[in-house]
Amino acid sequence: MFGLVKPRAVAGLAAALGLGIVALAILPQAAAQPGQRRGPAEMRPEGGGAAQQGQGMRGEGQRGESPRAEGQGGEGPRGEVPRWIDTHVHLVSGVTNTTGDWPGAVRAAIADMDKNNIGLAIVMPTPQPPGKSLYDIADFTDALRKHPGRFAFLGGGGTLNPMIHIEPDAEKVDDATRQKFANIANGIIDAGALGFGEMSANHLSVNDAHSYHRSRPDHPLFLLLAEIAAKRNVVIDFHMDTVIEPTPLPPKMKEMSQRNPPVLTPNLAQFEALLAHDRGARIVWAHAGVDHTGVLSVELIRRMMTTHPNLYMSIKALPQSPEPNATLAREGRLRPDWRKLVAEFPTRFVIGTDRFYGSSATGMKAGGGNANQRASAGSIFLERTVPMTAAAQTLLSQLPPQLAQRVAVDNVKAIYRLPN
């Protein structure tokens, strides 16, 4: 059965991580039942998967209720949202995130998924820097397996990512380190992960409990990870706040956190080198529509998508934003240039809210300000990321129906190789 762990492989990873590993079977029944919970009125005309290839634009205008770009202020009617997959979520087990209530965090996720018609969520550890390696898949997969069919996971944010960031500008890495890194990476996939995440090449801090770290995107260990991802036929979920040339820190990022550096180091060309290094590696660039540096325009994404066939993006919609590169404008209106972009690349976008889920006890502690424990970034994000789920639905509701189905479900199945 898919995802069932082979004991020998598990032992290998356990040894590499120094952690216990659980066997985990992923039964993505939600993915196998797209549209399961649609109401009677919103069943959409759909052909077979192959028949839909290349028809991303056809939904536009096919039906009277199809949303349209109406220029300034205009907002098309919003359609129903299919039962959808959230490809990017995190769990918070406690205030410090080192110990605590993983089952409670998973229960909180399930409750929210049920409320919001989310069939499947892909859980991953946050991208952690050296010295702050708090947790990885071994900590939470036991809790996930109590809900078969509702979760898949990525790993490496707490194990591989810190290794890369030990020497951010390394041009060479010794053989022993490469071997150790490869062993951990392969162990993660052997343990049932659909890929590696959350990996980060440039991670701006958005509050003082939130880490800043960067490494060159073509770091030898990122290149090695791309090779392993290609060989194992899995994805890399990749966080990179984009910098084209040396840039002073934008004032808004300075206000958010003391941790960010005064000048940001360029990374886009090196990211392109990573993408070109092994075209078999499917890289999902996280948080499309959230542009902390002000350069990730729709036009730039279009060029990147055109140039790099192995590049995908997960959209993190904010409820509404005045920022020109955000997906949703006033009143949650999907910007026409974003709708056009997604339609131009109908197989390349998925939804990834970046939601953080934790038990209510964790949330209370985080909000309550226990004097002895500073809240982790994750516990701060428990509250802050709640609106992202509704924003994702708002966005999906404004795509043509066939395109919404792809972004919500079909693309995830193809990109993450979810079993039917």
Ligand SMILES: [Zn+2]
């Ligand atoms: Zn991220």
Ligand SMILES: [Zn+2]
């Ligand atoms: Zn994330």
